[in-house]
Amino acid sequence: MNTDKSILIKNGRIIDPANKVDTQADLLVVGDKVAQIGSIKSDCENVIDAKGKIVTPGLIDIHVHFREPGDEEEETIASGSAAAVAGGFTSVVCMPNTKPAIDDQTSVEYVHRMGRQARKTFIYVMGAVTKGREGNELAEMGLMAQAGAIGFTDDGCGVQDAAMMLRALKYAGMLNVVFAQHCQDDSLAAGGVMNAGYNSTILGLPGIDPLAEEMMLWRDIQLVKKTKVRYHAQHISTAGSVELVREAKAEGLPVTCEVTPHHLLFTDDAIIDYDTNYKVNPPLRTIKDVEALKRAIREGLIDALVTDHAPHLQSEKELEFLAAPFGIAGLECALSLYIKALIEPGICDWPDLISLMTHRPARVIAADRGTIARGDRADITIIDPGAEYTIDSSRFQSKSRNCPYNGWRVKGRVEKTIVAGEIRYSAD
Amino acid sequence: MARKTDKKFRWRLKHLLGLRELDRKEIEFILDTAKAFEQVGRRPIKKTPPLRGRVVANMFFEDSTRTRNSFALAAGRLSADVIEFTKKSSSVSKGETLLDTARNLEAMGVDIVVVRHGAGGAPKFLSRNINACVVNAGDGYNEHPTQALLDVYTIRQMRGSLDGLKIGIVGDIAHSRVARSGIWAMSKLGAEVTLIGPPTLMPAQAHLLPVKISYSLDEVLEQLDVINMLRIQFERLGKNPFPSVREYSHFFGLTVERMKRAKPDIIVMHPGPINRGLELESEVADGPNSVILKQVANGLPVRMAVLFLVNQAAAAESKSK
Numbered sequence: 055m056n057t058d059k060s061i062l063i064k065n066g067r068i069i070d071p072a073n074k075v076d077t078q079a080d081l082l083v084v085g086d087k088v089a090q091i092g093s094i095k096s097d098c099e100n101v102i103d104a105k106g107k108i109v110t111p112g113l114i115d116i117h118v119h120f121r122e123p124g125d126e127e128e129e130t131i132a133s134g135s136a137a138a139v140a141g142g143f144t145s146v147v148c149m150p151n152t153k154p155a156i157d158d159q160t161s162v163e164y165v166h167r168m169g170r171q172a173r174k175t176f177i178y179v180m181g182a183v184t185k186g187r188e189g190n191e192l193a194e195m196g197l198m199a200q201a202g203a204i205g206f207t208d209d210g211c212g213v214q215d216a217a218m219m220l221r222a223l224k225y226a227g228m229l230n231v232v233f234a235q236h237c238q239d240d241s242l243a244a245g246g247v248m249n250a251g252y253n254s255t256i257l258g259l260p261g262i263d264p265l266a267e268e269m270m271l272w273r274d275i276q277l278v279k280k281t282k283v284r285y286h287a288q289h290i291s292t293a294g295s296v297e298l299v300r301e302a303k304a305e306g307l308p309v310t311c312e313v314t315p316h317h318l319l320f321t322d323d324a325i326i327d328y329d330t331n332y333k334v335n336p337p338l339r340t341i342k343d344v345e346a347l348k349r350a351i352r353e354g355l356i357d358a359l360v361t362d363h364a365p366h367l368q369s370e371k372e373l374e375f376l377a378a379p380f381g382i383a384g385l386e387c388a389l390s391l392y393i394k395a396l397i398e399p400g401i402c403d404w405p406d407l408i409s410l411m412t413h414r415p416a417r418v419i420a421a422d423r424g425t426i427a428r429g430d431r432a433d434i435t436i437i438d439p440g441a442e443y444t445i446d447s448s449r450f451q452s453k454s455r456n457c458p459y460n461g462w463r464v465k466g467r468v469e470k471t472i473v474a475g476e477i478r479y480s481a482d
Numbered sequence: 483m484a485r486k487t488d489k490k491f492r493w494r495l496k497h498l499l500g501l502r503e504l505d506r507k508e509i510e511f512i513l514d515t516a517k518a519f520e521q522v523g524r525r526p527i528k529k530t531p532p533l534r535g536r537v538v539a540n541m542f543f544e545d546s547t548r549t550r551n552s553f554a555l556a557a558g559r560l561s562a563d564v565i566e567f568t569k570k571s572s573s574v575s576k577g578e579t580l581l582d583t584a585r586n587l588e589a590m591g592v593d594i595v596v597v598r599h600g601a602g603g604a605p606k607f608l609s610r611n612i613n614a615c616v617v618n619a620g621d622g623y624n625e626h627p628t629q630a631l632l633d634v635y636t637i638r639q640m641r642g643s644l645d646g647l648k649i650g651i652v653g654d655i656a657h658s659r660v661a662r663s664g665i666w667a668m669s670k671l672g673a674e675v676t677l678i679g680p681p682t683l684m685p686a687q688a689h690l691l692p693v694k695i696s697y698s699l700d701e702v703l704e705q706l707d708v709i710n711m712l713r714i715q716f717e718r719l720g721k722n723p724f725p726s727v728r729e730y731s732h733f734f735g736l737t738v739e740r741m742k743r744a745k746p747d748i749i750v751m752h753p754g755p756i757n758r759g760l761e762l763e764s765e766v767a768d769g770p771n772s773v774i775l776k777q778v779a780n781g782l783p784v785r786m787a788v789l790f791l792v793n794q795a796a797a798a799e800s801k802s803k
Contacts, residue, residue: 255685256502258602258624258662263686327610328603372581372611374601376622 059475060084062096066104066436070111071409072425081109083432086475090428104436107469108404111412111426112144112433116178116419117209117288117312117360118385120146122168123161124153129365129453131165135174136451137363137385139479142468144433145416145423146175146385150182151210157182157193162201174478175471176433178419180205180234183222189214192222199229204419207234209288212270214240219274223281232310232419234286235274237295238336242266247376249322249337257325259375262337264292271295275302278309286418287311289362291336293346300355310357310418313347315391316382316458320344324458330371330378331458334364351410352401358415359407361388365454383454387445389437390464398465404439434472441467496795497609497616498788500625501666509667513635516780516787522559523782532790533562539592541584542568542619543599548754548778549619549629553596556785565592580604581611588612593796594789597621602659615792623657623718629753630663632784634671636777637708640749645672648705650696652678652734653712653761654723656685660753661712665693676702679734682723699734703744710751711736711761727760737763741771749773 061083068091069076080094120134129137131148138146148165150156156165162179169177181198185191187208195206206226212235213219226233243266248254250261271287275298278285287299290311302309316334321341324332332338350356364381371378384391392411396402402410413424426434442465447457471479491511501509522530538557542550550568557564567587578586584595594615597605602622609616620626637644649668655661655677668675669692676694677684688695696702703709714730724730731737736750750762750771758764767774 250686252687252690255687255691256662258622258659261686328606369579372579374580374599374607375603376601 060089060096060098060100061472061475061477062094062098062101063104063109063434063436064101066107066109068109068426069405069408070426071405072111072413073427076405081426081434083434083472083475086432088426088428088430088432091426102436102470106438106440108437108439110408110435110437111424112435112471112473113142113389113411114145114415114421114424115143115361115363115385115388116147116358116415117149118146118363119149119151119365119381121152121365123164127453128367131168131177132172132174133451133453134363134365134385135169135172135177138175139471139473140451140468141385141388142435142437142471143175143385144435144471144473145178145421147178147180147204147419149207149209150180151187155182155187157185157187159194159197159201162198162203166202174473176473178204178421180207180209182206183208183213183233184218187211189218192225195222195226195229195231199231203231204421205232205234205286207236207288209234209236211240212236212238216273216277220277220280223277223283223285227281227283230420232284232286234288235270236288237267237270237274237290238262239266239270242269246337247333248325249339251322251340253322253325257328264294264339264343267292267336268294268298271298275307275309278302278307279305282308284308285310289314289317289336289360290347291317291339291343293343296346296350296355299350303355311355312358312360312415312418313351313356314360314362315384315388315395318344318347318395319391320458325375328375329458330373330375331382331456333375333378333380334382335380348396348401351396356410357418359392359410360415361385363452365452366456368455371456381456382458383447383450383452383456384459385452386450387457387459387464389468390445390466391459393439393466394464432472432475435468436470438467438469440465443467493791494795494798496792496799497605498627498792499605499609499616499618501627501630501663501670502625504666504670506670509631509634509670512631512784512787512791513638515791516631516635516783519783519786519790522786528559529561530559531561533557533560533793536562536593536793537565537591538562538594538596538789539565539567539587541587541595541597543570543580543597544620546598546620548781549598552778552781553619553785556782557789559782560786560789562594562789580608584608584612588614594793615796617788617792620659623659623662625663626659627663628781628785628788629660630667631788632777632780633664633710633751633753634667635780635784636751636773637749639776639780640773641707643672644668647673647707648676649673649708649710650676650678650699650702650706651710651712652699652736654683654714654718655679655688655712656683657715657718658712664710665691669693676706678702680724699740700743703740706748707745708749708751709736709744710753713753713755714757714761731760735761735763736766738765741766741769747771751777754778
């Protein structure tokens with residue numbers, strides 16, 4: 055073995071959108087860095103033949119739920135991390151809605167430590183905005199930021215009280231962090247389990263009006279005007295939200311947003327059989343909303359493609375629709391889902407897609423990731439874009455199976471995931 | 483209208499989950515079957531043997547006297563053994579899940595599960611996960627198919643057919659499973675349905691349903707052949723969707739005064755239990771136009787028909803296997 059650990063990736067199509075690279079070349083990793091790109095002659099023993107494959111900066115998912123601490127039977131940081139690298143993700147951002155919530159320095163450190171121990175993907179942490187995510191008192195954001203939290207959110211719900219939100223944004227202003235919000239006005243959404251519309255009416259299920267999302271997003275944008283703090287709207291799901299983000303961006307406000315695969319691939323028609331695998335928050339909307347989100351992606355309005363990986367036990371999902379928890383697990387097939395939703399219908403090309411899964415989400419969290427120029431950290435994903443496979447949730451690294459895509463025939467297999475110069479995942 | 487049962491028609495559904503998925507022919511077939519069972523209730527010995535040796539479990543997770551007893555009697559008249567299971571459910575309560583409960587009953591050899599549950603879709607969910615027949619006795623505010631069937635049965639009994647009849651459903655449509663099943667059954671049988679109530683009690687996108695919508699009972703009352711007064715279900719209403727009971731009654735209550743402007747032979751229905759003086763004045767509830775007790779009586783043959791048919795479908799299915 056070469057003592058100076060190195061990997062040579064031969065003949066891949068290297069796509070590095072931040073550096074406007076899309077070329078056939080070799081890439082040499084030495085230690086934890088990208089050492090060279092081009093036509094490389096090397097005596098490196100560790101050679102990966104990437105002919106016909108795409109070599110990209112490691113994928114980044116800025117919205118996952120790893121359930122630890124508290125719900126380790128659903129997912130642990132170790133199992134979630136293994137799922138992440140199997141999906142090609144070299145960095146993820148864990149949400150703070152664990153039990154207890156990640157709302158202090160010690161718990162931020164705990165998640166980081168468990169992530170390091172898992173030694174799979176790199177883990178970033180968002181801390182809770184308010185203590186216990188209860189919306190009443192500010193959590194110790196400063197100390198959490200010092201411990202490495204890159205942003206704050208009460209994800210799972212939004213900060214309801216406008217004065218509290220303003221105070222939190224102002225305070226966050228001194229910390230150079232991003233403020234992320236699950237936009238949902240609980241007074242409008244109360245009790246809802248699916249989109250409010252024709253389907254909720256004929257199924258007799260309480261609905262969540264699109265306004266619940268849009269009202270909070272609108273409010274927050276007004277608060278961002280005042281505070282100028284970086285603000286990120288999580289998993290937007292409605293045509294109205296797209297318009298609000300468009301206006302905010304046109305005004306030059308520091309507003310970003312993300313979408314999930316399920317809001318691009320399903321409408322609330324999917325719920326017609328009360329299958330709880332489609333119960334997700336924000337809920338699946340209508341075809342008009344799906345089209346608006348896709349158009350927004352084409353126009354570059356969306357900053358990040360995420361998973362909102364939300365694992366749940368089978369026994370929890372095997373309940374009445376009203377009683378089952380919200381969430382879809384999908385880290386391991388996310389890339390293929392985005393290929394299906396965006397590349398196959400011609401909404402995105404490969405550099406666009408990679409960009410939305412690498413350096414653009416990195417920019418949202420102000421992380422120095424998502425590029426593979428010489429000297430960059432060697433976080434690399436190798437993808438076989440043509441490989442077809444069937445999604446089999448029973449073989450997930452994730453501990454949970456709440457995946458409505460099970461059995462889908464999809465394209466684009468993750469072949470290898472390299473994190474900081476180490477191969478952390480290989481297909482087969 | 484001729485009511486000859488189509489000889490070629492064969493009932494094939496082993497579950498009755500709702501009326502949205504049934505077509506006119508299927509609904510009429512249930513009603514015709516019910517008609518044939520009507521005479522059993524007039525016999526000195528009110529029993530007939532088709533469900534002998536079968537077990538019907540009445541699983542009621544919500545309070546009910548009328549529907550539960552009606553199903554128990556219907557099953558008894560068909561000679562089935564009946565297990566009563568009542569449990570107040572709450573979606574958050576820990577303990578045995580709905581599915582486990584049903585699987586346990588099934589393990590005891592239950593053939594038909596009659597389920598009333600607070601969560602919309604619960605019967606559908608059960609039907610996907612157990613082998614027994616599932617009959618929906620009311621789920622959340624999704625459907626209450628046997629109630630709507632007995633309603634249209636009663637109307638047919640009075641008028642021969644629903645074709646062209648103008649039917650008003652008044653009250654809390656948004657939270658009413660009776661309204662939802664009624665809309666499907668009545669519109670499929672050819673009636674013109676108008677939903678009447680304040681906008682806060684209309685469901686989302688109600689205009690996409692096969693109905694007309696009116697916010698004024700007084701404007702449409704004169705045209706109605708049938709008026710179905712829904713019960714104001716205080717337990718489901720949440721934060722006050724109307725300012726006061728007084729104001730609601732003022733605009734949407736069926737009073738003696740209002741009845742003077744209705745067609746003289748208007749049929750007044752109510753799924754019960756009545757909030758007397760709220761949606762319905764006592765004099766109207768007990769008056770000559772009211773068919774409320776007839777509805778209750780008709781619940782028996784209708785539920786007998788449903789139990790009989792799902793059992794027959796299940797038997798045919800197991801034979802073909």
